[in-house]
Amino acid sequence: MQKQNSAWRWSQPGEPTGLIQTVTRISQPDAHQVLVANRVAGLNPVDWKFIEQPSNLWESGHIPGVDGMGVIVAVGSRVNHLRVGSRVCYHTSLREHGSFSHHTLVSAKAVIPVPDSISDLAAAALPCPGLTAWQAMKKLPELKGKRVLVSGAGGSVGSILTQLLIAQGAQVYVTASRVNHDRLKLWGVIHAFDYKDHHWHQQLRQQLGGQSLYAALDMVSGEHTATLAPLLGYYGHLVCVQDRVSRTPLAAFSTCISVHEIALGAMHQYGDDLQWAELVRAGQFLLAEIGRGAIVLPEFDVTGFGQLPESLAKLKRNNKAVKYLVHTED
Numbered sequence: 001m002q003k004q005n006s007a008w009r010w011s012q013p014g015e016p017t018g019l020i021q022t023v024t025r026i027s028q029p030d031a032h033q034v035l036v037a038n039r040v041a042g043l044n045p046v047d048w049k050f051i052e053q054p055s056n057l058w059e060s061g062h063i064p065g066v067d068g069m070g071v072i073v074a075v076g077s078r079v080n081h082l083r084v085g086s087r088v089c090y091h092t093s094l095r096e097h098g099s100f101s102h103h104t105l106v107s108a109k110a111v112i113p114v115p116d117s118i119s120d121l122a123a124a125a126l127p128c129p130g131l132t133a134w135q136a137m138k139k140l141p142e143l144k145g146k147r148v149l150v151s152g153a154g155g156s157v158g159s160i161l162t163q164l165l166i167a168q169g170a171q172v173y174v175t176a177s178r179v180n181h182d183r184l185k186l187w188g189v190i191h192a193f194d195y196k197d198h199h200w201h202q203q204l205r206q207q208l209g210g211q212s213l214y215a216a217l218d219m220v221s222g223e224h225t226a227t228l229a230p231l232l233g234y235y236g237h238l239v240c241v242q243d244r245v246s247r248t249p250l251a252a253f254s255t256c257i258s259v260h261e262i263a264l265g266a267m268h269q270y271g272d273d274l275q276w277a278e279l280v281r282a283g284q285f286l287l288a289e290i291g292r293g294a295i296v297l298p299e300f301d302v303t304g305f306g307q308l309p310e311s312l313a314k315l316k317r318n319n320k321a322v323k324y325l326v327h328t329e330d
Helices: 045-052 120-125 127-138 156-167 178-186 200-208 222-227 264-270 273-291 305-317
Strands: 004-009 020-025 033-042 067-075 087-091 103-107 111-113 147-151 171-176 191-194 213-218 232-240 258-261 299-303 322-327
Touching: 004 305, 033 087, 033 120, 045 305, 067 103, 067 120, 087 120, 087 127, 111 273, 120 273, 120 299, 120 322, 127 156, 127 264, 127 273, 147 156, 156 171, 156 178, 171 178, 171 200, 178 191, 191 200, 213 222, 222 232, 264 273, 299 305, 305 322
Parallel strands: 147 171, 147 213, 171 191, 213 232, 232 258, 299 322
Antiparallel strands: 004 020, 033 067, 033 103, 033 322, 067 087, 087 111
């Protein structure tokens, strides 16, 4: 195995194009880690957001990137369930060096085996958006026949979440840019609203015909999530995927809604081994669903390792239903 590791490193808050490519020695895994020789890195909004403002979690020289896939080339002394040579994908902690590198050390409990039927690109595209969507869906105790809104369904998380909800038998309404409406309707969405239309709330109420929503799942912001609360009925559910709702948005003892927050990254600090095992099984299920065509991923935009900062900057600029991926092998 080569001893040199090429990586894109962060030095100070700024734009993705400020990342610096360096070469250092490859570190070996500790007892509970595996070393992955990356093939593809998946780019996510959280990557450029933390490059812009890392919340004092990073020191100069940090390697960003939460999503990747590759082949295990070394395992720690306490790792018994994974083998060298296995294809895997992963979501790693923002506090640790990430996937913008030829090699990444990953906690063994966070590694998801990749079946032969799944391409390297599809495997790298899944972890952050797929596992986030899964966590959001699991906040809802029952779904069959329930009226549900996905706000921001055109992006990676929203589109996977929409497909999962429909598969569970929910009656799904969505907001998304018009370019995504036909695709979403093909999956079985009841009605798609243009989020740029200031009257979409009223249009949704008309579609509901005097009924209310069981749940609203929002991909936009905590502030935007709070505006969806009046659409919910008694004992409804409000799920915030981006940010959080800091204050209860409705009067106490009225509709008695439940407010949920999603933070996949917090799993690395607060999730126990059982929860990690459940999440890895969810990842395996999602990969299997992709393999049989039951979950459709967004269109891929794929570039080489040398273009990684530019691809991340493109992701930051564009609000399109595209998944940005980078080949991490030379």
